[in-house]
Amino acid sequence: xxxxxxxxxxxxxxxxxxxxxxxxxxxxxxxxxxxxxxxxxxxxxxxxxxxxxxxxxxxxxxxxxxxxxxxxxxxxxxxxxxxxxxxxxxxxxxxxxxxxxxxxxxxxxxxxxxxxxxxxxxxxxxxxxxxxxxxxxxxxxxxxxxxxxxxxxxxxxxxxxxxxxxxxxxxxxxxxxxxxxxxxxxxxxxxxxxxxxxxxxxxxxxxxxxxxxxxxxxxxxxxxxxxxxxxxxxxxxxxxxxxxxxxxxxxxxxxxxxxxxxxxxxxxxxxxxxxxxxxxxxxxxxxxxxxxxxxxxxxxxxxxxxxxxxxxxxxxxxxxxxxxxxxxxxxxxxxxxxxxxxxxxxxxxxxxxxxxxxxxxxxxxxxxxxxxxxxxxxxxxxxxxxxxxxxxxxxxxxxxxxxxx
Numbered sequence: 001x002x003x004x005x006x007x008x009x010x011x012x013x014x015x016x017x018x019x020x021x022x023x024x025x026x027x028x029x030x031x032x033x034x035x036x037x038x039x040x041x042x043x044x045x046x047x048x049x050x051x052x053x054x055x056x057x058x059x060x061x062x063x064x065x066x067x068x069x070x071x072x073x074x075x076x077x078x079x080x081x082x083x084x085x086x087x088x089x090x091x092x093x094x095x096x097x098x099x100x101x102x103x104x105x106x107x108x109x110x111x112x113x114x115x116x117x118x119x120x121x122x123x124x125x126x127x128x129x130x131x132x133x134x135x136x137x138x139x140x141x142x143x144x145x146x147x148x149x150x151x152x153x154x155x156x157x158x159x160x161x162x163x164x165x166x167x168x169x170x171x172x173x174x175x176x177x178x179x180x181x182x183x184x185x186x187x188x189x190x191x192x193x194x195x196x197x198x199x200x201x202x203x204x205x206x207x208x209x210x211x212x213x214x215x216x217x218x219x220x221x222x223x224x225x226x227x228x229x230x231x232x233x234x235x236x237x238x239x240x241x242x243x244x245x246x247x248x249x250x251x252x253x254x255x256x257x258x259x260x261x262x263x264x265x266x267x268x269x270x271x272x273x274x275x276x277x278x279x280x281x282x283x284x285x286x287x288x289x290x291x292x293x294x295x296x297x298x299x300x301x302x303x304x305x306x307x308x309x310x311x312x313x314x315x316x317x318x319x320x321x322x323x324x325x326x327x328x329x330x331x332x333x334x335x336x337x338x339x340x341x342x343x344x345x346x347x348x349x350x351x352x353x354x355x356x357x358x359x360x361x362x363x364x365x366x367x368x369x370x371x372x373x374x375x376x377x378x379x380x381x382x383x384x385x386x387x388x389x390x391x392x393x394x395x396x397x398x399x400x401x402x403x404x405x
Contacts, residue, residue: 005074007045007056008038010067017048020055023390025069025111027057032066035059040174041134043070043078058116058135062174068116068133083139084146086114091150097383102156104195105384106216107147112388117173120147121212123195123204125159127151128212129182134173144182160187164212179207194275198223200246201275203268210240217381218243218309218347221399224377225307225345226251228401232305232343235259235298237289237330242269242282244307244345249278253305259285259292293333304342306334312350320352327353328361328368335369335404344373344402351396358398376401 012020016031027046038044044059046067056076057069076082090113098105107127108120117133127147131137144161151158161182170177181187191207197219206213222244230252236245237259245258246269258273260266266284273279285292289310292298308330314323331346338344348358366373380387381397388394 005045005053007043008036008059010035010044010046010059011049012046012054012067014048016046017054020046020069020072023388025057025114025116025391026065027067027069029061029064029066035061035066041138043135058133060134060173063134063172068111068135070114070116080142080146083143084150087143087146087150089113090115091154093386094384095154097386101197101219101384104197104216105219105382107384109385109394111391112386112394115143118143119212121206121214121216123193123206123213125157126188126193126206127158127161128164128206129161130164130167130212131175132167132169132173134175137175140182141184144185148185161185162187162191162206164206197243198226198247198250200243200250200272202241202243202246202272203275205268209268215240215243217349217385217397218399219382219384221345221347221379221382221397222247224379224399224401228343228376229253229305233257233302234305234307235301235303235337236307236309237292237334238308238310239269239284240265240309242272244309245269245282246272246276246278248305248307249273249281250276253281255302256282257285257301257303258282259287259289261286261288289330290333293330293337298337303337304339306338306342306344308334308344308346309349310347312348314350314352317352320357323350323353324357324361327358328365331362331365332368335365335371335373338371338404340371340404342404343376344404345399346402347397347399349397351393353398354392355395355398358400362400362402372405374403374405376403 011033013031016027040060046054053074055069055072057067107122118136119130121128166177166179204213226247229248233255234248234253235257239245239258239260245256249256273282313326379399
């Protein structure tokens, strides 16, 4: 090490060393050989069996991810300047890649921004935070204050920070669940706001909606889907709050059927349609996606464009086989419904369903449906959800556009 260290030392296996040297920021419980006493959420130094410094990160013996690495630079001081610099890097990156869309985007994307387990989405003057790391949880007040200050320096004043920590996974990290306005910061009274994405306005309830309130990662994929919608009859099978359906309608679709199993999601989609004056060409159907696509009536409805953007069918490798079968079933059904020359947009938001596996599934579905797929475009998440090449978990969203031939 380059200087005397103040943190407890955690000795890790050769496997962990290889992973860390390859840029992956997690050390699992089974990769720890010995650990000097320290408190959960505290910083620790990672070393190999020869005592060579490998990195510094947050320790948590209640988590399967025993250490979340912050830095592999032994000279880093984890003071206010360090955190401010990290926040500024994240904001500067979004200003570069998002341009005018900086007003509504993901500002912090966890490990991809070297903030392990921390997500921050921006909806105009509101920031919505979700924390999955005990180390970040323990310094969140400092991070919130720095983020607020750095946004103001950019001429982007913030009106409130809302915490969406109402997720069960936090308990595996030794943290409780909860949601509400961040203490010590001014905020509005309502958790409702409006955003504009691709020229479409949405009502967003960041207090009650899924995740942080709106799925920002499909922003540009929705635009890509809309560019092919002119004159078509579109069936959006998992519409949620109507984002793909609305983009298709605005893109010139003749008719759009927006379907979802959730009545509350459909109610939100209807309000968004009205907000944009698109309700005249849109219909709303409450149905499970499997039942919806199995209904033969759609063959008589002139459907020539189907959009499949289901929720993640798996959040674990243990259930990947079942997820594969689920994706295969809905894609097969969709391909059978579509005539030759029709379009299919299909996606998966699970990083466990890797690109190669998803493509194998699509090929199997095409064979079962007795069609061929002509690939139009392959996309991933928007660049405000950056992919860190050394961290495959950050590469999670797959989006394909095909023509049925």
